[in-house]
């Protein structure tokens with residue numbers, strides 16, 4: 001599967017192989033949980049979620065587009081993650097789930 005749509009990426013847990021940029025990750029030790037990045041992630045990617053008290057980026061859904069970077073993130077705690085590892089199973093309940101913030 002090419003995982004060209006968000007639906008396909010959610011189903012397959014795969015990134016779109018055509019994406020040139022690595023995914024981003026949030027340094028949770030700096031993040032102030034303001035949720036601004038979540039509201040700025042384009043819905044066709046829809047990669048940022050609340051996870052308990054943390055804010056997370058599901059790397060398989062993140063294109064690396066950079067729309068969440070400063071000035072959107074006020075504390076500059078979103079970093080490129082070229083050595084990313086797959087999202088833990090527990091993160092996959094959010095995309096496509098009842099509380100998915102990206103309709």
Ligand code: SF4
Pocket residue numbers: 023024040041042045046047048057061062063064065066067068069
């Ligand atoms: S880089 Fe783009 S796709 Fe990835 S989390 Fe930020 S806004 Fe969303």
Ligand code: SF4
Pocket residue numbers: 026030031032033034035036037038055072073074075076077078
């Ligand atoms: S915008 Fe930055 S500080 Fe705010 S929730 Fe996102 S990563 Fe955390």
